[in-house]
Amino acid sequence: MPEVHAVLGASSAHRWMNCPGSVALNANAPDKSSAYAEEGTLTHSLAENMINYNLGRMTKREFNKAFGEIKKNELYTQEMQEYIESYANTIWELMNEAKAVTPDAALLTEQRLDFSEYVPDGFGTGDVVIVYDGFVHIIDLKYGKGVGVSAESNPQLMLYGLGALAAYDLLYGIKTVKMTIIQPRLDIVSSYEMYAEDLEDWGENIVKPKAEAALEEDAPCYAGGWCRFCKVKSTCRARAEANLELAKFEFQDPRLLSDTEIGSVLKRAEDIAAWAGDVKAYAQAEAIEHGKKWDGWKLVEGKSNRKYTDELAVAKTLTDAGYEEAVLYERKLLGITAMEKLVGKKNFTELLGELVIKPAGAPTLVEISDKRPEINSVESAKEDFE
Numbered sequence: 349m350p351e352v353h354a355v356l357g358a359s360s361a362h363r364w365m366n367c368p369g370s371v372a373l374n375a376n377a378p379d380k381s382s383a384y385a386e387e388g389t390l391t392h393s394l395a396e397n398m399i400n401y402n403l404g405r406m407t408k409r410e411f412n413k414a415f416g417e418i419k420k421n422e423l424y425t426q427e428m429q430e431y432i433e434s435y436a437n438t439i440w441e442l443m444n445e446a447k448a449v450t451p452d453a454a455l456l457t458e459q460r461l462d463f464s465e466y467v468p469d470g471f472g473t474g475d476v477v478i479v480y481d482g483f484v485h486i487i488d489l490k491y492g493k494g495v496g497v498s499a500e501s502n503p504q505l506m507l508y509g510l511g512a513l514a515a516y517d518l519l520y521g522i523k524t525v526k527m528t529i530i531q532p533r534l535d536i537v538s539s540y541e542m543y544a545e546d547l548e549d550w551g552e553n554i555v556k557p558k559a560e561a562a563l564e565e566d567a568p569c570y571a572g573g574w575c576r577f578c579k580v581k582s583t584c585r586a587r588a589e590a591n592l593e594l595a596k597f598e599f600q601d602p603r604l605l606s607d608t609e610i611g612s613v614l615k616r617a618e619d620i621a622a623w624a625g626d627v628k629a630y631a632q633a634e635a636i637e638h639g640k641k642w643d644g645w646k647l648v649e650g651k652s653n654r655k656y657t658d659e660l661a662v663a664k665t666l667t668d669a670g671y672e673e674a675v676l677y678e679r680k681l682l683g684i685t686a687m688e689k690l691v692g693k694k695n696f697t698e699l700l701g702e703l704v705i706k707p708a709g710a711p712t713l714v715e716i717s718d719k720r721p722e723i724n725s726v727e728s729a730k731e732d733f734e
């Protein structure tokens with residue numbers, strides 16, 4: 349299915365519900381399709397074909413033809429195939445569970461879910477929708493592995509839920525809406541359930557006014573975690589001002605920082621570093637791609653390492669000069685990621701599972717909200733790492 353995005357789309361709901369001004373700014377910003385987005389489209393197409401084949405909606409011949417096309421894409425990997433197979437198997441199991449409740453359960457893929465009753469022209473695409481009497485389940489595949497995404501109170505999934513209610517309530521009398529995010533590369537299956545009436549209440553009292561605010565002229569901008577997926581995150585004044593404000597620190601004692609102050613600086617530093625990194629990446633890309641000059645800055649050559657122009661010629665020159673060929677080459681095993689790509693995740697686990705360990709990582713200071721358990725003994729953590 350071609351990628352179509354609504355102005356107030358579900359996938360950007362976290363941003364526009366928190367920063368109404370971002371809607372106008374994003375509408376005028378150029379769309380940069382990233383390799384990640386293309387990979388996402390490819391995995392969704394692969395998943396849809398696998399699910400339909402598993403359900404007997406495609407013949408083997410049809411599936412092989414579609415799969416052959418997908419395999420031609422340069423982003424396709426064996427690893428991708430295995431992750432999507434495991435996702436498609438999970439969908440198969442969920443459908444079987446639904447069929448156990450009632451043989452009338454229906455499964456739909458790539459469904460356009462229209463929630464325009466709450467958001468003008470609002471729609472999104474539900475990767476998988478399973479529906480039966482009184483119940484609808486929306487499942488969203490996320491192939492990215494940068495950040496784990498929770499389904500709990502997730503506005504994207506909740507908007508899909510409103511779209512599913514609009515589509516199926518009349519026929520199925522939906523009482524419960526279940527929303528699930530599956531992130532196969534992070535081994536995450538996160539689900540969240542709501543009563544249909546609570547979801548509709550959220551749509552009426554939270555979403556509707558926020559959507560109206562977002563479409564107002566000169567709507568204000570508010571910076572926060574949602575800036576990360578905003579197209580103008582590098583040049584937005586509200587984000588810059590919020591971060592520069594964060595940087596102003598009132599020290600109680602001008603000479604030394606207290607422990608509390610250091611804690612506050614650490615927290616602010618993360619946001620400021622993310623913002624500064626975005627600004628630098630934008631400025632550098634503009635300079636390289638469009639020859640843009642920035643006051644006080646210039647483009648220079650980065651560091652580089654020497655390399656051979658012709659490895660075979662190097663070896664021949666040295667063997668001619670009397671060096672043993674055996675000492676000129678080193679044999680090196682492929683790294684774990686490359687090896688896993690070569691043999692596939694399943695074979696890798698079967699053949700090498702016991703020959704791979706994951707050593708303790710270096711102790712790292714993170715915010716208290718981080719999901720990893722706290723290290724209790726610094727000494728033993730240091731020993732494990734060493």
Ligand code: SF4
Nearest residue numbers: 367370571575578584
């Ligand atoms: S960068 Fe942040 S504050 Fe600026 S428009 Fe985008 S979401 Fe809003």
